[in-house]
Amino acid sequence: xxxxxxxxxxxxxxxxxxxxxxxxxxxxxxxxxxxxxxxxxxxxxxxxxxxxxxxxxxxxxxxxxxxxxxxxxxxxxxxxxxxxxxxxxxxxxxxxxxxxxxxxxxxxxxxxxxxxxxxxxxxxxxxxxxxxxxxxxxxxxxxxxxxxxxxxxxxxxxxxxxxxx
Amino acid sequence: xxxxxxxxxxxxxxxxxxxxxxxxxxxxxxxxxxxxxxxxxxxxxxxxxxxxxxxxxxxxxxxxxxxxxxxxxxxxxxxxxxxxxxxxxxxxxxxxxxxxxxxxxxxxxxxxxxxxxxxxxxxxxxxxxxxxxxxxxxxxxxxxxxxxxxxxxxxxxxxxxxxxxxxxxxxxxxxxxxxxxxxxxxxxxxxxxxxxxxxxxxxxxxxxxxxxxxxxxxxxxxxxxxxxxxxxxxxxxxxxxxxxxxxxxxxxxxxxxxxxxxxxxxxxxxxxxxxxxxxxxxxxxxxxxxxxxxxxxxxxxxxxxxxxxxxxxxxxxxxxxxxxxxx
Numbered sequence: 001x002x003x004x005x006x007x008x009x010x011x012x013x014x015x016x017x018x019x020x021x022x023x024x025x026x027x028x029x030x031x032x033x034x035x036x037x038x039x040x041x042x043x044x045x046x047x048x049x050x051x052x053x054x055x056x057x058x059x060x061x062x063x064x065x066x067x068x069x070x071x072x073x074x075x076x077x078x079x080x081x082x083x084x085x086x087x088x089x090x091x092x093x094x095x096x097x098x099x100x101x102x103x104x105x106x107x108x109x110x111x112x113x114x115x116x117x118x119x120x121x122x123x124x125x126x127x128x129x130x131x132x133x134x135x136x137x138x139x140x141x142x143x144x145x146x147x148x149x150x151x152x153x154x155x156x157x158x159x160x161x162x163x164x165x
Numbered sequence: 166x167x168x169x170x171x172x173x174x175x176x177x178x179x180x181x182x183x184x185x186x187x188x189x190x191x192x193x194x195x196x197x198x199x200x201x202x203x204x205x206x207x208x209x210x211x212x213x214x215x216x217x218x219x220x221x222x223x224x225x226x227x228x229x230x231x232x233x234x235x236x237x238x239x240x241x242x243x244x245x246x247x248x249x250x251x252x253x254x255x256x257x258x259x260x261x262x263x264x265x266x267x268x269x270x271x272x273x274x275x276x277x278x279x280x281x282x283x284x285x286x287x288x289x290x291x292x293x294x295x296x297x298x299x300x301x302x303x304x305x306x307x308x309x310x311x312x313x314x315x316x317x318x319x320x321x322x323x324x325x326x327x328x329x330x331x332x333x334x335x336x337x338x339x340x341x342x343x344x345x346x347x348x349x350x351x352x353x354x355x356x357x358x359x360x361x362x363x364x365x366x367x368x369x370x371x372x373x374x375x376x377x378x379x380x381x382x383x384x385x386x387x388x389x390x391x392x393x394x395x396x397x398x399x400x401x402x403x404x405x406x407x408x409x410x411x412x413x414x415x416x417x418x419x420x421x422x423x424x425x426x427x428x429x430x431x432x433x434x435x436x437x438x439x440x441x442x443x444x445x446x447x448x449x450x451x452x453x454x455x456x457x458x459x460x461x462x463x464x465x466x467x468x469x470x471x472x473x474x475x476x477x478x479x480x481x482x483x484x485x486x487x488x489x490x491x492x
Contacts, residue, residue: 002223016227023231024238104214123215148176155211
């Protein structure tokens with residue numbers, strides 16, 4: 001559960017909070033669990049949902065900061081529009097210093113949440129398509145195509161970062 | 166299946182979730198298509214890399230914190246429950262009981278303090294008030310009305326509505342006159358006694374006559390007692406200022422014995438004795454005269470003669486209060 005939350009939120013402390021909330025929530029709503037699915041599936045679904053909500057909160061919190069990188073900067077010669085260099089090389093250079101696993105993690109982080117959750121649940125947690133479908137309330141076909149795209153994205157990301165797989 | 170379809174299916178193929186027919190088709194295509202077999206290899210490696218990503222370990226405190234949170238949740242439910250129902254079931258009755266207890270305590274304290282205060286203050290203040298009234302004539306009623314037998318009732322407000330003292334038939338007229346004077350005071354616009362009688366008189370008249378009948382010479386012992394009790398409601402107050410209250414009281418008792426007077430009630434305070442006696446009116450005057458020899462007597466204008474059977478006197482024997490002495 002912690003790993004799912006961690007992979008979905010990218011924040012260890014937040015993930016811990018999510019796990020706590022998930023257990024409390026499960027404790028409160030144990031009556032609603034009717035044994036239709038496996039208990040782990042039910043618990044994981046709660047964790048995924050809470051992680052998603054947490055992620056939204058985190059993003060909206062960041063969004064509240066009224067600051068833009070594109071804002072003009074005051075210099076000696078007057079106002080100047082900021083033209084930052086592309087992030088790519090710097091990310092690359094940072095990643096080069098880390099080991100391969102960290103690079104894979106960075107690539108997973110870069111995924112969209114919708115793709116990321118499928119990838120995490122399938123490749124890291126080994127849930128079946130059916131279970132993932134019931135957790136995310138999505139059809140199996142959707143899960144399959146999302147998983148394919150997520151894997152492709154990771155593959156491309158790794159290729160870009162490392163060069164060869 | 167064409168090349169693109171197969172490429173999309175590769176992900177499923179890795180997971181082994183394709184049907185047997187699809188699997189055969191894909192494997193057939195992979196033999197001929199190098200691109201697809203490369204893609205499959207890359208995909209397999211990618212998945213391996215993803216699976217190789219190490220898992221994070223939960224912090225040691227997480228399990229404890231979760232348990233604490235769950236417990237807090239159940240406790241919170243309980244405390245919310247208590248917050249809702251504790252005051253209603255236990256707190257409120259407790260508060261009500263406390264309020265009742267305080268009220269009862271306050272009442273008893275008041276009850277205990279009040280009589281002693283009254284008793285301690287009574288003789289002096291009463292005498293002072295009465296004297297003040299007589300000397301300054303502050304009472305408007307006293308000013309207006311020439312002193313008549315019935316006016317005393319006006320002076321004693323609480324006794325105002327009580328029936329007139331029993332009077333013999335022969336003396337009914339002055340008593341009734343006194344009453345009509347009372348009524349005139351109560352309703353100054355009324356001009357004649359007859360009118361008064363029409364308005365509310367008959368009932369009162371009847372009461373007076375009834376009592377007068379009861380006081381006839383053929384009075385039974387019971388009726389006598391009642392008459393005595395009734396007459397206490399219209400006591401004649403005497404204040405005797407003496408230096409030694411006890412000796413004076415002794416002397417008064419002797420005088421009473423000589424005159425066959427009955428001591429109805431005796432209240433003893435620190436420096437005063439209040440004696441309520443009933444005496445034959447014919448002997449009352451001589452008693453009053455004798456009292457003057459014992460100490461300084463202050464008497465209200467009394468009309469002892471109006472009583473035939475008995476007259477009730479309230480004699481307050483006391484050391485002269487400084488304030489009274491000065492005057």
